[in-house]
Amino acid sequence: MVEEQNIYEVAITRMPGVGAQLTRLLVSYCGSPKAVFEAPPGKLLKIPGVGPKLIQNIRENSRSTLVQAEEWVKRADELEVQLLFYTSPKFPNRLKQIPDAPTLLYFRGNADLNQRRIVSMVGTRQITTYGQTVTERIIEDLKPFNVMIVSGLAYGVDVVAHRAALQAGLPTIGVMASGPDIVYPAVHRKYAERMLLQGGLLTENPFGTKPDAPRFPARNRIIAGMSDCTIVVEAAMKSGTLITADIAHSYDKEVMAVPGNINSPVSEGTNHLIKSLKAVAYTSVQDLVELLNWDLEDEAAQKKKASAPAFDPAEFNEDEMKVLQVLQQSREEHMDNLSWKSQVPVSLLASVLLGLEFKGMIKALPGKRFILL
Incomplete structure (x- = not known):
């Protein structure tokens, strides 16, 4: 089946x-x-x-x-590749929210793609000693927060971030521009194999797909879309890294950039992001903690858990429970979003929503939107 x-x-x-x-x-x-x-x-x-x-x-x-x-x-x-259709509970929920999200992902590994805290790290392939030191320090400082690190398995900042995450015991995901059966660059295969046991490899491309140049910008949108924040370590003014930062910015995702030497070509991009207000300066892990409100998150989660309504399964049918659970997370949704998030077909959803309205659980808003009361 x-x-x-x-x-x-x-x-x-x-x-x-x-x-x-x-x-x-x-x-x-x-x-x-x-x-x-x-x-x-x-x-x-x-x-x-x-x-x-x-x-x-x-x-x-x-x-x-x-x-x-x-x-x-x-x-x-x-090949032990998981096929994650967008309706799968294993599909990255953060990625579902972006307008150009893929509908199918090929995943090898053991990570939870919906882990509570996910950060992407990107940067130049011509990484400097400063960039390597900073990347490793960021990963080490993130260790207490149990963060999953996402990057692109490329030379430079990408592979340094993956390697540092493996050493720190943090799960790390390599998003590839190739098919799930092709590791590129091949020299990083040893890290990719370790990541299968501590994270994984993810791609939207089918078997046999070679990493052609146009596939990298598409790959970058997944890197930006599936995380809470994208940290740019080093980047030249004209680079794929800045494309990733722009994509994250367009998704209303947080972007941080590490300030660099004004005489270094690979710091021009990061300094420009900060100067143009497209990124927040990263000088310590506390900057990230405060930007994402991690210091308040646990307390807020506990309060939300205590105040969240407990829906009695005896009072609602299976489809009604699915809709209520979606609205409990987002509070308000458009009818189309409700359909694919709850996996209740549009043909049935109208009657389900009507039933929940009669029960006083939700309210219909203009524009086919519904809110949890």
Whole structure:
């Protein structure tokens, strides 16, 4: 059953002409990837953004796409690769919030991608002695906070951050621009293998994908999207690192930059980020703690836990509980977001929401938004 589900999940992400946003819309309206493939044309035409051309495309390519997906699911099983569709509870929740999030991730490892505290570290490939020292110090200072370190497994700051995390006993994730079966650069394979036991390797690219240049900016959005804060250690003015910082900034994620020597080319980028107010200066771990309110987080979490309403399963059905749990986390959601976060199909969600309104649990707001009372 699980394997069949995986086959349809992989297949819908490989369907020509069906991007990430349309995939979410199709699954939300139909209930599951399998239901999308089995839905009659009349039902699909009722979905916003779906026209006759797309329906014809799905029907003509469904068989070949499913055959290829079945091969990949078998290969994933052989290589111990987890296939994380965006509806999976293991899929990074932070990543779900970004508008261009991938719908399927290939993951090898043992880390919790929804760990409480996650920080990304990025920087130049031409790392200086200063950059290496600072990177290692940051990781060591983060040790008491049980942080997961995310980076790109590249030369320079990336691999230094991964290596320091391994030495500190912190989980670390390498986000790759290649397929899950290709470690790049190959010289970092020894660290990648250790990360499988203390973190993992993550990619949105299918098996056999080579790390072509255009895939690195796409990889960077995952690095920025799945963390609470991106720390830039060293970066030249024109570099992929600044792209990552800009992406994180566009996602309303926190960005920090380590101030550097004004005479050093690899400090020009970090100093510019601070000067242009696109990043907060990182001078000690306390800067990060205060920026992310970690010093207040535990206390707030305890208060929230004490005051959070306890929903009695006897009073609500399974779908109602799913919706309530989502709203308990975010308090207010749009109907479409509620559907994919709770995994209640749009076709059923309207009646579920109506039932919860009658029970006095939620309130409908303008624009198809709902709030927990």
